[in-house]
Amino acid sequence: xxxxAISDLHLASGINRAALAALPHYGEDWLIVAGDVAERSxxxxxxxxxxxxxxxxxxxxxxxxxxxxxNDDPEFGGLAxxxxxxxxxxxxxxxxxxxxxxxxxxxxxxxxxxxxxPLFTLYDYSFRPEDIDRRAVVAWAxxxxxxxxxxxxxxxxxxxxxxxxxxxLCAEAxxxxxxxxxxxxxxxxxxxxLRRDLVRMRRIPRFxxxxxxxxxxxxxxxxRALAVIYGHLHIRRTDDWDGVRYEEVSLGYPKHxxxxxxxxxxxxxxxxxx
Ligand SMILES: [Fe+2]
Ligand SMILES: [Fe+2]
Numbered sequence: 626x627x628x629x630a631i632s633d634l635h636l637a638s639g640i641n642r643a644a645l646a647a648l649p650h651y652g653e654d655w656l657i658v659a660g661d662v663a664e665r666s667x668x669x670x671x672x673x674x675x676x677x678x679x680x681x682x683x684x685x686x687x688x689x690x691x692x693x694x695x696n697d698d699p700e701f702g703g704l705a706x707x708x709x710x711x712x713x714x715x716x717x718x719x720x721x722x723x724x725x726x727x728x729x730x731x732x733x734x735x736x737x738x739x740x741x742x743p744l745f746t747l748y749d750y751s752f753r754p755e756d757i758d759r760r761a762v763v764a765w766a767x768x769x770x771x772x773x774x775x776x777x778x779x780x781x782x783x784x785x786x787x788x789x790x791x792x793x794l795c796a797e798a799x800x801x802x803x804x805x806x807x808x809x810x811x812x813x814x815x816x817x818x819l820r821r822d823l824v825r826m827r828r829i830p831r832f833x834x835x836x837x838x839x840x841x842x843x844x845x846x847x848x849r850a851l852a853v854i855y856g857h858l859h860i861r862r863t864d865d866w867d868g869v870r871y872e873e874v875s876l877g878y879p880k881h882x883x884x885x886x887x888x889x890x891x892x893x894x895x896x897x898x899x
Pocket of ligand 1: 877
């Protein structure tokens with residue numbers, strides 16, 4: 626029994642959909658899916674269906690792309706961020722996929738016991754240089770050839786801004802983390818890196834404001850993380866810092882992965898630690 630993780634399946638791509646469908650069965654193993662499954666609900670449904678057929682338990686947290694308002698979606702078309710999130714949680718529950726809003730499971734397989742905590746925190750533009758005003762971020766990023774389509778498609782209503790939504794989500798997640806059994810370590814799962822120093826994008830460094838929030842920096846240490854699972858950057862890597870394993874587990878767009886290897890090669894084993 627193993628715990629695996631992947632993120633950023635980006636199933637708007639037919640290449641990614643075909644590759645996901647080619648995954649074999651993993652018996653009793655569990656899978657973490659750390660966001661950016663797809664913009665359209667039929668593609669998210671496909672992922673939940675395919676993955677719950679292949680893994681004994683699937684744990685999901687949303688990425689920014691999942692929350693976009695897309696109009697060519699017969700089921701969830703037109704839903705704004707928070708409402709789309711709730712619709713995705715309801716969809717996940719029909720497949721018995723665990724979400725941030727469910728009771729967080731305890732992994733009792735090898736490498737456990739530990740609580741697996743799927744988090745949803747979003748970002749608040751705090752990963753920007755101190756001398757750049759919040760209102761200047763988009764222009765500053767553009768000067769460095771960075772832009773985020775969330776500015777057009779990720780609607781935070783009824784929140785006044787994405788940062789207001791982020792701050793509400795962080796308060797909620799932090800309260801739940803504080804209420805966990807203090808004797809158990811954790812595996813923290815989030816679409817976004819929990820620490821700013823994990824955001825290292827040499828090609829587009831000015832994309833950082835869309836990559837997380839300073840509010841979560843001390844969560845790995847405070848909440849006893851064995852491992853922190855994240856995606857969003859589309860730059861796979863492993864860092865071992867102060868006894869915590871940080872795993873960026875994204876698949877990404879077809880240009881980010883080797884089709885010959887298949888999705889299987891991009892599943893990261895989290896527990897037992899390799
Ligand atoms: Fe992504
Ligand atoms: Fe993302």
